[in-house]
Amino acid sequence: MKQGDLVIRKSYGGDVLFRIAKLNKQLATLKGTDYRLIADAPIPDLLLIPDPEEAAPSKQVRIKVDESTQRMRQERQQQQRKVQQDEEKMGRALNHNAPYFEVPGKVLHLDGDASYLHKSMDLYRQMRVPAQGLHAHESQMPAIVQQLLPQINPDILVITGHDGVLKKRETHDLYNLASYKNSQNFVNAVHIARQYEKSHDGLIIVAGACQSHFEALLQSGANFASSPGRVLIHALDPVYIAIRASYTSMRETIDLADVIHGTISGIDGVGGIETRGKYRVGLPRPKTLTGVKPTV
Template sequence: MNQGDLVVRKSYGGDVLFRVEEVRTHNAVLKGTDYRLLADAPIPDLSVVKDPEATRAVQQVRIKVNESLKRMRNARERQGIAAENTIRLPEKQNTNYFEMPGKVLHLDGDNNYLKKSMQLYQTMQVPAHGLYLHESQMADVLYRLLPQLKPDIVVITGHDGVLKNRAPNEVYSLSSYKNSQNFVNAVRVAREYEKNRDGLVVVAGACQSHFEALLQAGSNFASSPGRILIHALDPVYIAIKSSYTSIRESIDLHEVIHGTISGIDGVGGIETMGRYRVGLPKPKTGSAYGAVSSQAYHA
């Protein structure tokens, strides 16, 4: 067993694929390759995976991911058609309009997930600024970055989980979670910066996060109502949906939640207006944003 090995847990029936982050005397620290899960397991319980694409865990996830991406692309195409119909003159003249999708600030406690997220923002042409940093640093970094970047959407995510050593009745205590308190602190900073939940859309949480506490702190969307694992790209899916929903429309809660890979037990939220705008006429050079770019940084 070595650092970097891909493994599954025998006791869980190999349901999740992990990468070994650290090997200790009797156990190993694991990070999910597709799910935002940080875990540890006894070394004898781990089985090294040589061909991850052949495992049931990966195959099932790939199917869900492909379905989610297809829904995302279809929604983007519909938005483009709707924008063109909205801006077209009564005489049906050809009108060159420009688009201003909502700008995303994405804070992530996992560098690999951040890279995947930024690639998807880039593919979907969402302007995004990503930062990899520990969950405990997110509140302080947001306090500094929000006035500088002025995003329309903030994603606060990384790793989380319900602690094993807790009393059964402590599931609603923030102290029973690995990082939910850090996420709550960051959400509060974001909401202090912009109190209007339609003025700044906040997407927060990771696997098994304290859903109710995150909503109460001021997030629009949060994980995890059912205290389940969420896919690494679920917060990104919601951010993209927010970015490309018109400011004149409420984000379709049913569509966006059931469009995620994890579904209703993984993500929930409240009614929220979109952050997408169109304008006339199209600038002769570039776009109103300049080139749409997605950039990732380390803290």
């Protein structure tokens, strides 16, 4: 085995597909290919997967990802039809067939994993969500949030990366932040973001990763967070919520049950509070003004 190989853990029944991130004589550091999970495992516990397309965990996840992505596209098509109907009403009121323009919510996405960030930005581009992404270690995120929020002024902030309940921990209390790998870092970043914008509708915050301290993240000011059931969440779950927030009208609240159902991890993976969307429609669409003559 070598760095970069795809493997599963025999002791866990091969439930998650991993890529070997680091390797020494006895121990391997693994990164989940689909889930935001970093784990250590003895090399004899690993089983090499030569064809990732045939790996059972990967197959199951791909089905869920395809379902979630298709759901997003269908929701987007429904929204566009509704906006077109509203446009026709506005056109009749103005006695003019003026085409509308869309202003989806702008996303700032901070990710502790470079490969997951790449996947996330691809999905934002596919769904035409204006987004800026930055890869940073989770411990750096509070300082980065403080620096970037005034510069970028996003509508939606995603704070994610790697997390998990520590095997070797001082306390077995799962309500104690010391029991988690990075939940304290996420909480600190959310707290700083909420100091910058106190309104939950002014700045929508999506925070957390696998097994994160859901309650602490909400208490610190997040609108949506992981993980109520302390389960592994899919790498794209925070992105899905951000896209829904970006394309939900500012006149409406995000349908909590619907958006959670649409994630890959479901109700044990993510939760949140009632929040207004960030999508706006404008009228008329900006024109090309090359033919305008100066009057002054």
